Amino acid sequence: MTGYIEPMVGRYIHVEIDREIHRIYFEESGLGIPLVCLHTAGSDGRQWRHLLADEEFAKTFRIIAFDLPWHGKSNPPPSWSGEEYRLTTARYTATVRAFCKALALEKPIVMGCSIGGRIVLNLAIDHAAEFRALIGLEAADFQAPWYDTNWLHRPDVHGGEVCAALVSGLIAPQSPESSRQETLWAYMQGGPGVFKGDLYFYRVDGDLRGRVDKIDTGVCPLYLLTGEYDFSCTPEDTMRTAAAIGGASVTIMERLGHFPMSENPEQFRRYIAPVLGRILKQSTSTKQGEHA
Amino acid sequence: MTQPWQPVSSERTLRQADVRAIDTADRKLFRSLANVGILQENACLKRMTPAPNVIDDAAIIQAFAGIPALLEQDPALIYRGRTLDCECLLGPVDHPFHVSIRGGSIVDLTLAPVLMRSWRFSYRASAVAWAEYWKPAPRPGWQDLLALTKREEAKLEGDLHPFMAHLQYFKDVLALPRLHRSAVPT
Numbered sequence: 001m002t003g004y005i006e007p008m009v010g011r012y013i014h015v016e017i018d019r020e021i022h023r024i025y026f027e028e029s030g031l032g033i034p035l036v037c038l039h040t041a042g043s044d045g046r047q048w049r050h051l052l053a054d055e056e057f058a059k060t061f062r063i064i065a066f067d068l069p070w071h072g073k074s075n076p077p078p079s080w081s082g083e084e085y086r087l088t089t090a091r092y093t094a095t096v097r098a099f100c101k102a103l104a105l106e107k108p109i110v111m112g113c114s115i116g117g118r119i120v121l122n123l124a125i126d127h128a129a130e131f132r133a134l135i136g137l138e139a140a141d142f143q144a145p146w147y148d149t150n151w152l153h154r155p156d157v158h159g160g161e162v163c164a165a166l167v168s169g170l171i172a173p174q175s176p177e178s179s180r181q182e183t184l185w186a187y188m189q190g191g192p193g194v195f196k197g198d199l200y201f202y203r204v205d206g207d208l209r210g211r212v213d214k215i216d217t218g219v220c221p222l223y224l225l226t227g228e229y230d231f232s233c234t235p236e237d238t239m240r241t242a243a244a245i246g247g248a249s250v251t252i253m254e255r256l257g258h259f260p261m262s263e264n265p266e267q268f269r270r271y272i273a274p275v276l277g278r279i280l281k282q283s284t285s286t287k288q289g290e291h292a
Numbered sequence: 293m294t295q296p297w298q299p300v301s302s303e304r305t306l307r308q309a310d311v312r313a314i315d316t317a318d319r320k321l322f323r324s325l326a327n328v329g330i331l332q333e334n335a336c337l338k339r340m341t342p343a344p345n346v347i348d349d350a351a352i353i354q355a356f357a358g359i360p361a362l363l364e365q366d367p368a369l370i371y372r373g374r375t376l377d378c379e380c381l382l383g384p385v386d387h388p389f390h391v392s393i394r395g396g397s398i399v400d401l402t403l404a405p406v407l408m409r410s411w412r413f414s415y416r417a418s419a420v421a422w423a424e425y426w427k428p429a430p431r432p433g434w435q436d437l438l439a440l441t442k443r444e445e446a447k448l449e450g451d452l453h454p455f456m457a458h459l460q461y462f463k464d465v466l467a468l469p470r471l472h473r474s475a476v477p478t
Binding site: 144146147151156157158161162164165166168169170172173174228229231234235 | 430432453
């Protein structure tokens with residue numbers, strides 16, 4: 001008996017970011033409206049494997065997940081010589097836009113989780129017209145810090161162990177044990193200082209308070225979904241953020257935490273399916289309107 | 293397997309966020325935990341000065357006293373802490389234990405205060421927080437040691453290195469009563 005082969009395919013693409021070529025790893029599955037998925041800080045695109053394997057979604061969406069440089073199978077760029085890694089708002093924004101451009105994606109949907117959710121808000125502020133819809137999971141304009149990120153990168157504390165242990169409590173207690181362990185495994189495998197460097201964007205550079213009111217959901221619909229067990233980006237953080245944005249859709253997801261797509265894919269599907277359905281309906285009606 | 297696109301009900305998707313504060317009903321529940329008749333049995337308590345919240349703490353103290361034995365039943369968890377030798381202060385805010393850890397095992401657990409005994413770090417939480425943390429499915433925002441510090445139901449103090457270097461170990465050791473519900477008075 002031959003083994004089951006999952007439908008997604010992984011490839012590398014050369015992407016020019018800030019005038020330097022980066023070799024970016026991505027996986028994709030399906031045909032249709034491009035849906036670009038952004039992983040959380042300190043992890044990689046494997047978090048999206050269940051969405052990538054969803055045969056029903058793949059009938060109408062081209063689902064794509066890429067690893068940020070320094071993450072997963074995307075190496076640091078050739079110019080890197082060991083200096084401290086720090087993700088900035090400008091660099092993250094440029095990376096997402098450059099990746100979409102390199103794949104020649106026409107008005108993609110971008111769905112990001114955690115730092116990916118934060119950058120989605122920045123895309124909505126500054127580049128809304130480039131996207132069909134934006135989905136922020138565990139997203140807020142700002143959230144209160146609950147630990148000192150210096151613990152994430154020091155020689156006398158194992159980086160993989162402490163990164164995984166710090167985020168372990170953000171997973172809902174109802175999530176399946178195997179999915180919980182798989183989610184944490186990616187954190188154990190991150191490069192030294194990478195999680196900490198991602199959080200530079202999250203904690204220091206990417207504070208969007210006072211800017212999200214510029215989001216025009218008439219130009220690009222915005223959906224925000226947050227797990228009730230996320231005590232880092234709490235439901236209250238997301239709701240406060242949404243309150244400043246006219247027309248944003250907010251959903252609080254039960255029995256989910258900070259990693260909905262990987263910690264409990266089945267439960268997450270119950271919430272993301274209607275969102276994708278609404279975007280699909282909106283895209284279809286827009287297209288019909290164009291041809292009328 | 294292909295699944296239909298069944299939207300969940302609006303009641304589930306658009307639920308208002310819960311108010312996270314402990315309500316009156318919970319406080320009554322935890323006061324009732326005191327009716328377990330342990331004061332006569334626990335020698336540690338004989339040295340305690342009665343305090344306004346001693347009743348709440350009594351049930352938690354009883355559960356804490358059972359943690360070393362629960363840990364000895366979990367060799368994988370002891371292995372996780374195999375390089376750890378540490379003196380720390382753990383338990384309810386007002387009635388913590390001095391805990392001595394050697395090679396991942398708890399070799400001594402004594403209710404504080406102990407004259408001039410040192411400790412490297414302290415993790416102390418309210419009785420309500422421990423009782424919630426030990427539930428099979430704690431309420432959102434009560435499921436993690438650092439969620440409790442964020443919501444100011446717990447205090448983490450001292451030299452944090454042993455705690456952070458063995459963070460998952462401490463989370464799991466202090467969650468042992470969750471896995472052994474018989475250890476938690478309810």
